[in-house]
Amino acid sequence: xxxxxLTEYQLFYQEQPFGLWRxxxxxxxxxxxxxxxxxxPKKSPPKLTxxxxxxxxxxxx
Numbered sequence: 001x002x003x004x005x006l007t008e009y010q011l012f013y014q015e016q017p018f019g020l021w022r023x024x025x026x027x028x029x030x031x032x033x034x035x036x037x038x039x040x041p042k043k044s045p046p047k048l049t050x051x052x053x054x055x056x057x058x059x060x061x
Contacts, residue, residue, distance in 0.1 A: 021054070024052070024054055025052065027051075028048060028051035028052045029048065029051075031051045032046060032047075032048045032050075032051045035051070
């Protein structure tokens with residue numbers, strides 16, 4: 001792949017990320033919304049990061 005194409009892909013990815021990480025994030029959003037709607041009113045609501053173990057492991061590095 002020419003360097004020019006690689007640079008184009010990098011710029012495109014910065015503006016519109018693609019790949020499995022993006023799909024995991026969408027699945028975490030759905031799980032979070034379901035948990036938030038069905039949580040007990042007296043307890044604190046869940047956090048989105050609780051449904052994103054891949055995110056928490058990256059932040060800890």
